[in-house]
Amino acid sequence: DAGVIQSPRHEVTEMGQEVTLRCKPISGHDYLFWYRQTMMRGLELLIYFNNNVPIDDSGMPEDRFSAKMPNASFSTLKIQPSEPRDSAVYFCASSTTGAGYGYTFGSGTRLTVV
Amino acid sequence: QKEVEQNSGPLSVPEGAIASLNCTYSDRGSQSFFWYRQYSGKSPELIMSIYSNGDKEDGRFTAQLNKASQYVSLLIRDSQPSDSATYLCAVIKPGGYQKVTFGTGTKLQVIP
Numbered sequence: 259d260a261g262v263i264q265s266p267r268h269e270v271t272e273m274g275q276e277v278t279l280r281c282k283p284i285s286g287h288d289y290l291f292w293y294r295q296t297m298m299r300g301l302e303l304l305i306y307f308n309n310n311v312p313i314d315d316s317g318m319p320e321d322r323f324s325a326k327m328p329n330a331s332f333s334t335l336k337i338q339p340s341e342p343r344d345s346a347v348y349f350c351a352s353s354t355t356g357a358g359y360g361y362t363f364g365s366g367t368r369l370t371v372v
Numbered sequence: 373q374k375e376v377e378q379n380s381g382p383l384s385v386p387e388g389a390i391a392s393l394n395c396t397y398s399d400r401g402s403q404s405f406f407w408y409r410q411y412s413g414k415s416p417e418l419i420m421s422i423y424s425n426g427d428k429e430d431g432r433f434t435a436q437l438n439k440a441s442q443y444v445s446l447l448i449r450d451s452q453p454s455d456s457a458t459y460l461c462a463v464i465k466p467g468g469y470q471k472v473t474f475g476t477g478t479k480l481q482v483i484p
Contacts, residue, residue: 289470300476301416301460314471349415353470360406360418360462361472 262364264350270370276338279367281350282331291361292325292335293349301349307333340371373398376463376475384481391448393478395461398442404464405437406472407446411457416474420446451482 263282271277283290291306305315307327315325322341327333337344347368351361377396385391393407404423408416422428422435422444434447444463448455458477465473 291471301474303471303473306471308469313469355470360408360421361416363415363417366415 262350262352262362264348264364264367266367267365268368268370270372271340273341273371274339275371276336277340277344277369277371279335279348279350279369281333281335281364283333283350283352284362285331287352287354287362288330289353289355290327290333291351291353292333293351293363295347295349295366304335337369340369342371345369345371374475375399375465375473376461378459378461378475378478380476381479382481383478384483385451387451387453387482387484389451391451391455391480391482393446393448393459393461393480395444395446395475396442397444397461397463399463399465400439400442401466402439402442402463403466405435405444406462407433407435407444408460408462408474409457410460410477416460448480451480453482453484456480456482 265280288309292304293301295301304317305325310327325335347366349366350364353361375398407420409419410416420435422437425437428435432449436445458479460477461475462472
């Protein structure tokens with residue numbers, strides 16, 4: 259299995275631009291999570307999906323952030339417009355239903371907004 | 373009070389020693405507990421999970437859980453320089469389904 263695949267690995271964009279991050283979960287995993295990691299706040303859950311349906315988006319910081327999962331093998335996290343404070347590493351992770359199975363994380367997207 | 377609390381470190385131990393990493397959590401009903409290892413610039417990697425009170429051993433790693441004290445620990449025996457990383461404690465809270473809450477991590481440095 260190729261694991262959780264994220265793209266791009268690095269993204270540098272100017273303030274105000276739209277940014278789209280992409281994720282392909284592990285085949286057969288029915289949960290998908292988007293996390294953001296910064297030095298100050300650690301790993302923060304933004305949103306998660308179960309069977310392509312958003313379950314909890316309470317961590318999405320503002321309306322500028324949106325996430326979709328149109329099918330079981332693809333999800334996007336979009337920031338529009340981007341701001342310098344959005345600079346962070348964004349991780350996608352997937353897992354499967356069961357007694358608290360742990361996540362498998364993707365390699366992350368390092369976003370820098372200048 | 374933070375939901376999952378860890379000492380940020382760094383925790384420095386000599387090569388070959390036992391490293392002890394600790395974590396407390398606030399929600400008494402939590403059922404599932406995890407330890408992730410994160411090397412600098414890399415993504416977190418699951419190394420241990422534990423669900424019931426007591427010890428769980430996997431190679432050089434032992435996870436310990438005490439639900440009464442709301443305390444989780446990770447012991448690394450015969451520490452190696454390659455164990456130098458940040459260790460994240462993670463918890464699934466009651467009703468959290470698969471939603472994992474992470475601590476901010478403890479940085480471990482193993483000195484050759």
